Amino acid sequence: MANLVFELDKRMAGKEPNPALVRICDKMKGVIEESGIYLYNPVGEKYAETRTDVEANISGTSLTNLIIKEVIKPVLYIDENGKRKLVQKGVVVVGREG
Amino acid sequence: MNSNDIFMSSTINFGIDLGTTNSLIAKCDNGVVDVFKNPVGHKETLPSVVGFRKERILVGDKAREYLEKDPGNVFSCFKRKMGTSESFFVPNLGDFRTPMQLSAMVLKELRNFIYTAESPQSVVITIPASFDTVQSNATKQAGYDAGFKEVVLLQEPIAASLAFANKGNDMEKEGRWLVYDLGGGTFDVALVQFRDGEMRITDHEGNNYLGGLDFDNLIVEELIVPYMQSQGHYTDLMNSLKSASGKRNALYYELVYKAEEAKIMLSNQQKAEIEFETEDDNGEEQELIMTISREVFNDIIRERIEETIEFAKMIIDRHSADGGKVKEVILIGGSTYIPLVRSMLQEGLGIPVNASVDPTTAVAIGAAYFAGTKTASYTIQSTLAANTDAKAEELQVKMAYQKNTNDREEYFSALITGDTDGRFYRITRDDGGFDSGLKPLAKRIEEVLTLLPNALNQFHLKFFDAEQMPLAVSISTISIVHGKYSLYGQPLPNDICLEVDDNLNHLTHLEVLFEKNEILPVKKTITKTISRTIVKGSTDQLLINVLEGSRYATAQSNLPIGVICINGKDIDRDLIKGSDVDLTIEITESRDIKINAYLSIADKEYAEVFSPTSRNINISRLKDETDYLLRIANKNMSKLVDAEDFEAGAKLRETIKQLEQILKRLRLLKEDDVTDEKYKLEEQKRRMALSIDMAGKDNRIRELREDYFGWKASTAHYLSRVDNEALLRKFGQITRDENEFLSGSEAIIKRRIEEMRQLSWDIRKKDIDYLAGLYMLYVIRDPEDYKDQNRLKLLIERGDAALQRKSTEELLAIIYQMYDLLINKETEEPLKGTGLS
Numbered sequence: 001m002a003n004l005v006f007e008l009d010k011r012m013a014g015k016e017p018n019p020a021l022v023r024i025c026d027k028m029k030g031v032i033e034e035s036g037i038y039l040y041n042p043v044g045e046k047y048a049e050t051r052t053d054v055e056a057n058i059s060g061t062s063l064t065n066l067i068i069k070e071v072i073k074p075v076l077y078i079d080e081n082g083k084r085k086l087v088q089k090g091v092v093v094v095g096r097e098g
Numbered sequence: 099m100n101s102n103d104i105f106m107s108s109t110i111n112f113g114i115d116l117g118t119t120n121s122l123i124a125k126c127d128n129g130v131v132d133v134f135k136n137p138v139g140h141k142e143t144l145p146s147v148v149g150f151r152k153e154r155i156l157v158g159d160k161a162r163e164y165l166e167k168d169p170g171n172v173f174s175c176f177k178r179k180m181g182t183s184e185s186f187f188v189p190n191l192g193d194f195r196t197p198m199q200l201s202a203m204v205l206k207e208l209r210n211f212i213y214t215a216e217s218p219q220s221v222v223i224t225i226p227a228s229f230d231t232v233q234s235n236a237t238k239q240a241g242y243d244a245g246f247k248e249v250v251l252l253q254e255p256i257a258a259s260l261a262f263a264n265k266g267n268d269m270e271k272e273g274r275w276l277v278y279d280l281g282g283g284t285f286d287v288a289l290v291q292f293r294d295g296e297m298r299i300t301d302h303e304g305n306n307y308l309g310g311l312d313f314d315n316l317i318v319e320e321l322i323v324p325y326m327q328s329q330g331h332y333t334d335l336m337n338s339l340k341s342a343s344g345k346r347n348a349l350y351y352e353l354v355y356k357a358e359e360a361k362i363m364l365s366n367q368q369k370a371e372i373e374f375e376t377e378d379d380n381g382e383e384q385e386l387i388m389t390i391s392r393e394v395f396n397d398i399i400r401e402r403i404e405e406t407i408e409f410a411k412m413i414i415d416r417h418s419a420d421g422g423k424v425k426e427v428i429l430i431g432g433s434t435y436i437p438l439v440r441s442m443l444q445e446g447l448g449i450p451v452n453a454s455v456d457p458t459t460a461v462a463i464g465a466a467y468f469a470g471t472k473t474a475s476y477t478i479q480s481t482l483a484a485n486t487d488a489k490a491e492e493l494q495v496k497m498a499y500q501k502n503t504n505d506r507e508e509y510f511s512a513l514i515t516g517d518t519d520g521r522f523y524r525i526t527r528d529d530g531g532f533d534s535g536l537k538p539l540a541k542r543i544e545e546v547l548t549l550l551p552n553a554l555n556q557f558h559l560k561f562f563d564a565e566q567m568p569l570a571v572s573i574s575t576i577s578i579v580h581g582k583y584s585l586y587g588q589p590l591p592n593d594i595c596l597e598v599d600d601n602l603n604h605l606t607h608l609e610v611l612f613e614k615n616e617i618l619p620v621k622k623t624i625t626k627t628i629s630r631t632i633v634k635g636s637t638d639q640l641l642i643n644v645l646e647g648s649r650y651a652t653a654q655s656n657l658p659i660g661v662i663c664i665n666g667k668d669i670d671r672d673l674i675k676g677s678d679v680d681l682t683i684e685i686t687e688s689r690d691i692k693i694n695a696y697l698s699i700a701d702k703e704y705a706e707v708f709s710p711t712s713r714n715i716n717i718s719r720l721k722d723e724t725d726y727l728l729r730i731a732n733k734n735m736s737k738l739v740d741a742e743d744f745e746a747g748a749k750l751r752e753t754i755k756q757l758e759q760i761l762k763r764l765r766l767l768k769e770d771d772v773t774d775e776k777y778k779l780e781e782q783k784r785r786m787a788l789s790i791d792m793a794g795k796d797n798r799i800r801e802l803r804e805d806y807f808g809w810k811a812s813t814a815h816y817l818s819r820v821d822n823e824a825l826l827r828k829f830g831q832i833t834r835d836e837n838e839f840l841s842g843s844e845a846i847i848k849r850r851i852e853e854m855r856q857l858s859w860d861i862r863k864k865d866i867d868y869l870a871g872l873y874m875l876y877v878i879r880d881p882e883d884y885k886d887q888n889r890l891k892l893l894i895e896r897g898d899a900a901l902q903r904k905s906t907e908e909l910l911a912i913i914y915q916m917y918d919l920l921i922n923k924e925t926e927e928p929l930k931g932t933g934l935s
Contacts, residue, residue, distance in 0.1 A: 023680065023696060026623050026682070027623060027625060027680055029623070030622070030623035030624055030625065031625075033622070034624065040550075045506065046506075046507070048546070048548065049149075049151055049154070049156060049160055049163070049164070049535070050154075050160075050532055050533060050534050050535065050545075050546075050548060051531070051532065051548055052138045052139060052159070052160060052530060052531055052532060052533040053530070053531035053532070053550075055159060055163070056163045057163070057348075057351030057352075057354075057355070058163060058164070058166075058167045059342075059347040059348035059350075059351060060342060060343070060347055060348070061167070061342045061343055063164070063167055063168060069348055070348060070352060072352055072355055072356075075531070077529060077531075077550075083528070083529070084529040084550065084553060085140075085529055085530060086138075086139060086140065086529050086530030086531050087140065089139050089159075091355055093348045093351050093352055095348055
């Protein structure tokens with residue numbers, strides 16, 4: 001469900017979608033959040049090999065100055081006894097910045 | 099016996115599947131096997147890949163990411179080279195590493211999966227059926243290098259067969275079985291003989307370069323690429339995807355991932371869709387959606403599956419003269435989920451396939467079963483007691499880092515005193531999102547820590563010896579808060595709550611929107627339900643009342659910081675009970691409160707921004723609240739008089755007087771009054787609410803606690819009479835934080851009592867003896883109490899029959915109908931609250 005909402009949100013970004021769709025999408029995000037799931041989109045962030053919250057596919061030839069260029073699946077955390085716990089690694093494509 | 103040997107287990111218990119592609123660790127505890135999960139990412143499988151990056155050593159998923167891009171320093175499939183003289187030069191280390199050393203690193207990493215604070219000294223490790231003595235001994239040595247004192251080897255097909263044999267079905271196992279293992283990258287098939295309770299491998303074959311990854315690539319190459327070419331203008335498409343310098347190289351990884359998803363989907367469905375966006379050579383943006391049918395997928399992989407069947411046939415043919423048919427084919431490896439694999443095997447070999455074991459974990463599970471029967475020469479130690487050498491105790495750490503930050507990365511450094519030579523350290527974030535990997539320990543260590551936004555990030559620093567075994571050094575947790583601690587941003591000083599109706603208890607209660615200490619800005623969207631119909635044109639109103647204070651107090655004693663009032667006169671249609679209200683509440687860094695309410699039934703949106711410098715007071719709401727408080731105060735007063743608590747009574751009498759005064763002044767006030775009178779009255783009302791809360795509070799809380807424990811005891815009694823795990827779990831949920839909520843507000847305790855009452859009823863309505871008693875109470879009532887005598891007679895006839903059949907559902911339905919038939923039912927005046935629930 002969280003992955004589908006993320007996909008929907010991604011498809012609506014940068015376009016001018018129907019406000020009702022945006023509202024439904026926000027509502028779904030709210031339901032996910034209410035159930036203790038924290039959905040996180042790391043697009044555009046720096047990528048380092050220490051980031052275990054994502055499974056990276058490295059595009060291009062460079063291994064330095066990498067950023068997350070494309071998020072195929074978002075990162076999901078759950079709140080467990082007040083602590084966050086990674087339940088789904090994001091699936092991302094990284095590449096050289098610029 | 100060593101004092102550290104605290105886990106007295108006479109069997110080995112721990113089993114490891116040291117795979118070519120992935121490895122797993124499992125434990126057998128009194129016949130029950132648990133497959134451990136990676137604390138980072140919580141996956142059961144660890145890719146058997148080791149990477150030597152410039153500053154650190156990576157094992158598993160992170161190492162695999164660099165496999166293609168940094169092949170000189172990242173190693174996989176080294177299991178195939180076990181026992182050979184081959185060793186790998188690692189440019190980043192300027193040194194060589196043997197397959198044995200690399201395997202030992204994978205085994206050490208698997209030790210970290212054990213969450214039970216145990217440090218096993220003995221272990222069972224699986225090896226392929228094809229491993230000769232040298233390869234087997236090399237695996238054993240890798241186990242010793244990983245810190246195990248005793249290593250017992252077990253052939254993989256035997257381990258898989260054990261997992262199958264211990265499945266618990268009564269099937270006759272004696273005879274010949276074929277173990278067919280088609281994994282992500284490799285294929286193996288073995289003929290296993292079960293005889294007199296023993297198993298042995300008769301023959302085996304395999305291909306180290308055949309598996310699920312090949313199928314993913316076939317989808318990309320044979321289906322997606324031709325489809326793209328039919329939809330747009332692409333030249334040299336394959337190269338632009340597959341070449342590292344190709345302009346569509348990023349898309350290639352996305353396509354391989356989506357191909358794998360489609361492949362998995364096609365195991366359960368006839369069709370799967372692949373969607374992606376791209377741009378063709380003419381610069382035209384394309385949103386491509388292609389459908390792949392199982393039939394088409396089967397066609398492209400058929401040839402590869404045929405190869406595996408040929409291997410299986412080869413083995414069977416070789417042993418056909420030995421006599422004895424192969425009973426079944428046991429399926430192992432993730433690719434055996436593919437329906438075509440199963441059907442082709444069955445048709446090609448003419449032998450039934452058995453898919454009763456989990457193909458991914460079967461080998462590890464089998465290894466653990468075996469370990470559970472094998473006597474250990476060493477006892478299992480506690481990780482806390484392990485490796486506490488004197489030198490480790492000498493290590494002292496002085497850490498430096500910023501505890502609050504707005505940056506997404508934080509620089510961390512530490513000065514280490516003591517012997518750092520040849521040792522390692524590792525920093526992990528406790529939510530699983532960061533792992534520094536193993537890094538050489540030095541007198542000064544540095545790391546850039548990645549932070550999760552708007553959260554408390556806790557990191558753990560651990561030290562390891564030269565063998566990468568953990569050292570028992572006491573180091574405090576690294577805690578960094580990421581958030582807006584700038585000029586305007588700050589944590590919330592109080593809970594921010596929404597007032598909602600509690601129709602059962604005839605009062606309103608507070609629901610937390612944002613907890614105290616959450617870092618601003620905050621935003622939340624929730625959906626509430628309208629609890630009573632607001633009729634178009636009426637004076638009734640729906641109130642969205644946001645308050646600041648304590649969630650445990652009453653709404654009346656909290657500070658209202660924003661209210662939207664939707665009046666019956668202002669709406670175009672009735673707001674029907676049960677319809678949704680979407681609320682978005684946002685508090686900015688500068689403490690503006692934005693409330694947006696969307697009424698789905700009317701398709702109407704209400705939005706308001708409340709400035710923290712002015713309070714919004716709704717006069718009619720204030721009147722209702724004061725009136726409500728007055729009634730509560732009078733009710734409490736009679737209780738205090740009965741309890742002869744004259745001191746509290748005197749204070750409450752003063753409160754009642756003041757409330758009457760407030761009400762009188764409110765009645766004179768117009769809704770559009772411009773003076774500050776309403777603010778004064780609201781302030782006074784809050785003080786009075788607090789004083790009512792306080793008057794005789796101890797007595798009331800005591801009564802409520804007694805009430806709670808009474809309900810708890812009776813619920814536990816009824817629970818013991820029914821065998822229902824879900825109800826037992828619910829009971830556990832209600833009583834879990836008992837000490838905490840019993841010291842909370844009256845409203846909280848009341849709500850818990852109500853939950854307990856509801857649970858009690860849920861249990862009782864499944865208890866035929868209880869229902870029989872309840873039913874009899876209705877039966878023996880005076881028939882004059884009921885509206886319709888004939889109907890009553892019919893219900894009693896049906897009730898008696900239901901009782902005879904001991905049908906709880908039927909009897910309950912009849913009890914409800916008898917209740918409906920009563921003339922005088924106790925009813926309560928409806929609550930005039932917020933209209934939200």
